[in-house]
Amino acid sequence: MDYRRLGTSGLKVPALSFGTGTFGGSGPLFGAWGRTDAAEARRLLDICIDAGVTLFDTADVYSQGASEEVLGAAIRGRRDQVLISTKTGLPMGDGPNDAGSSRGRLVRAVEDALRRLGTDHIDLLQLHAFDAGTPVEEVLSTLDGLVRAGKLRHVGVSNFSGWQVMKSLAAADRHGWPRYVANQVYYSLLGRDYEWELMPLGKDQGLGALVWSPLGWGRLTGRIRRGQPWPEGSRLHDTAGFGPPVDDELLYRVVDALDEIAAETGRTVPQIAINWLLQRPTVASVIIGARNEEQLRQNLGAVGWSLTPAQVARLDEASAVTAPYPYFPYRRQAAFARLDPPLV
Template identity: 40%
Template sequence: MRYKLFGRSGLRVSELCLGAMTFGRDDGFWQFGSDSAESRKIFDAFTNAGGNFIDTAFVYGNGRSEELVGDFVRADRDHFVLATKYSSSLEGDLSKSGTSRKNMMRCVEQSLRRLKVDCIDLYWLHVWDDTTPIEEIMRGLDDLVSAGKVNYIAISDTPAWQISRGNMLADLRGWAPFIGIQVEYSLLERTAERDLLPMAHALDLGITAWSPLAGGMLTGKFLDGKGEGRGQHQPMTDRQRTVTALVVEIARELGCTPGQAALAFIRQQDRFGTITPIIGARTLPQLQDNLGCLAVTLSPDQWQRLEQATAPDLGFPHAILQAPMIRDMVLGGQSDRFDNHRAP
């Protein structure tokens, strides 16, 4: 496992992040999780491979995930980069959900107790609620950093314009800025390339990708059409089948598993800076298979085949701005001679 700086910070994280959403099981919503013994095996396999970046959330396992992660890191707490999130809730109470300062303060105190730590390394806003003013969010998160309860802040599942607005406000007022974003990103879901990933590149934000295997579809295990009852609730679309079949074909060429080939594509996608896949697993063999992506490298031809087969429709205004006629008009007829790459 190699390491890198995360976004506009000195935070050093492993090139893969362990997602702990599957840690813990209850009798309600979170029945799909792993028990504590299997969760421990998954955690140990990840750390033995050199991983130090652990991602959980207030809501995962109805709180059990944070408790287990806290137990697992206790022997060497400072070795790990602990990330957790707030805003989502399973309690069905309006006052106990959302991104307000009130809920933020409630959640961070509970997360600290569950994790059994004095400080959270990376604190994520989990899901944008479209109601709380960005000023309230940024000031509240800055207060957590100033109080020493949080080292860095980041944001997940939020429109690009709100994230950039928040960081501009933080920069102007001297508050702690977001240092990273978390987005859904896989060969079956690349629409983050419209605005979120270019924004992250321009603002020097770390990028983590959740569901990099598209809920397991990219492993090829649902191609037989028998997905229902095995975690796949909806039938695969024609496009999903076509892309997954291509991943399986390229995996055969490489002598690796389809999941490893799909993760390799994300790891080699450097147009927007380094993207860190969040690998999650319910069983130890699943985690071990994911770790195998570290030894897989797609050839330029293989990468290009996947790139072309999964390229997203960027829509307006991106499509028109890339049109040769428009580029010639705005670049004085010299679009073929002009390099518009700008480093962050």
């Protein structure tokens, strides 16, 4: 397993990490993802750790804390072998202070996560969404106190816009508070919006990307083909409306390219889609998920090899879409390129 530095921090994370949204699944979304119990979770963690996958990502909102509880049970007795990433900020109840990043909410959320995980510290806490109702100074000073207390090692964000990240980083620099070092983002061959603003920001400011839904919300599993209905038993029947929308023609264009490269390489469609992501700038780790051992072992096969430059170029072309203003392709013309050289 390749290990990469997370942003400008000293923390090294595996190129593949494991997402635990399937653990303890309940509700219309997480119940459809999976219902992994503690015994099965421990088996999946055994396979991950043997392969060098030592970062496990969860969130308090995943099945209302059940995912953290199952993960905590699965790591019992081997906490020092793993890194834990969790997220908070989305609603955990109907009360006025059950969502967001206010001081009281953050302190309570961290204490609850530590209890559910059965640990005394969290390696990476990420804010699951920007809280426009709480000053960034309140958020960051609270995170600073939690880091100083030893309850958090590093902090990051997820689902923030560029200006929200920069406003927070500016405040952190101004007051000497911990900077965000991670940005957990949606990024896939079916959704490359990350490249327009957040990727250059990450490169400039030192945020490592942790990629969620690398298979385009389950569309790049190798089971979807042009002109055919979604496979029977696919989670998309129940969860498509929760995830990012995807244009059908883009989907089939990407799938056609993936199928061609799969025939050339002997690799599966998911392995190729994940390997493409691992070659992108700023990507620190790609979060894979699995409901069972077979899915996990297949996804682990995305590392240890590389697509050729020509294959990467074909996938780039198949997945390209026109960017919105001010990221129009004309910015890549000579006059703009002198001022804004492309990352990819």
